[in-house]
Amino acid sequence: MNALPDVDRERAVELVQQAYADGRLDPAELERRLERALTATSARDLEPVVADLPDEVVRLTTTGGRVTRAGDWQVPRRLIVDSEYGGARLDLSRAHVPYGRVDIELRLTYGGAVIILPAGASANTDGVRTAWGRVACKAPGRPRPDTLHVRVTGELTYGRLTVRAARR
Numbered sequence: 001m002n003a004l005p006d007v008d009r010e011r012a013v014e015l016v017q018q019a020y021a022d023g024r025l026d027p028a029e030l031e032r033r034l035e036r037a038l039t040a041t042s043a044r045d046l047e048p049v050v051a052d053l054p055d056e057v058v059r060l061t062t063t064g065g066r067v068t069r070a071g072d073w074q075v076p077r078r079l080i081v082d083s084e085y086g087g088a089r090l091d092l093s094r095a096h097v098p099y100g101r102v103d104i105e106l107r108l109t110y111g112g113a114v115i116i117l118p119a120g121a122s123a124n125t126d127g128v129r130t131a132w133g134r135v136a137c138k139a140p141g142r143p144r145p146d147t148l149h150v151r152v153t154g155e156l157t158y159g160r161l162t163v164r165a166a167r168r
Contacts, residue, residue, distance in 0.1 A: 004042055008098045012037040015050045024053070042146050043100035062086045066111070072096065080105045087111030087159060093118045093166030097148055105154045112159035116166050120147045123163045127153030133160040 016037060020030040033049050040046040058076040060067045062083045070091035077099050081088045087108060093116050106113050112133065117123060122140040133156050143149035152163065 004040055004046065005098075007096070008043060008046060009037060009040060011098045012040070012046050012050050015053050019053050044146055047100050060088075069095070075099075075102055077101075078103045078105070080107070081113070081154075082107040083111050084109045085111060088113040089116075090114070091116040091166070092121070092148070092150070099148075100146075101143070101149045101151065103151045103153070106152065106156055106161065107154050108156045108159050110158050112156060113161050115150065115152065115161070115163045117150060117163065118148060119165055119168075120144070121150060121165065122147065123150040123152060125152045125161065125163055127151065128161055129155045130157065130160070132158045135161045136163070138162070138164040 013034060016025070016030065016033045019025045025033070037046060037049045040049065056076045057078045057080065059080045059082065064085040066086050067081050067083065067088040070089070071094055073095045075092055075095045075097040079090070079102065081104070088106065088111065090104065090113070104115065106128065115123070117139050122143055123137055124141050125135050125137040128135050150163070152161065
């Protein structure tokens with residue numbers, strides 16, 4: 001089992017504190033969640049602490065260009081990629097992913113997408129619809145303990161989706 005990185009714990013504490021500041025948590029709930037966040041030993045322990053708090057959503061929109069993310073980038077809990085004529089290439093293999101589960105929604109009319117996962121990660125593409133394209137997921141479909149699970153949803157009308165692990 002991998003040790004929980006301090007950045008993950010700090011992010012959970014920030015989300016809990018923000019929820020309290022926004023009036024979504026009472027003092028007793030704040031205390032309970034902070035204790036759980038500070039004593040968590042894995043991403044699985046940490047996930048219930050923030051699961052019902054507002055998701056961090058990032059929306060990437062383009063009309064005809066390609067959306068590309070690679071290298072050392074911060075992956076949000078929820079990512080929406082919206083493009084009429086462009087595609088997407090999302091490489092999570094060296095990215096910072098502070099969550100145990102990430103949701104990616106694709107809205108691509110004429111473009112395709114490639115999602116590259118870190119070693120050991122799993123993905124579920126059951127929520128992806130396509131009219132003339134195809135979906136190929138070469139990663140395990142069921143979540144595994146203490147590893148990243150990516151849930152991909154959305155619509156690729158004329159494009160195809162490939163989800164695979166990073167090449168060594």
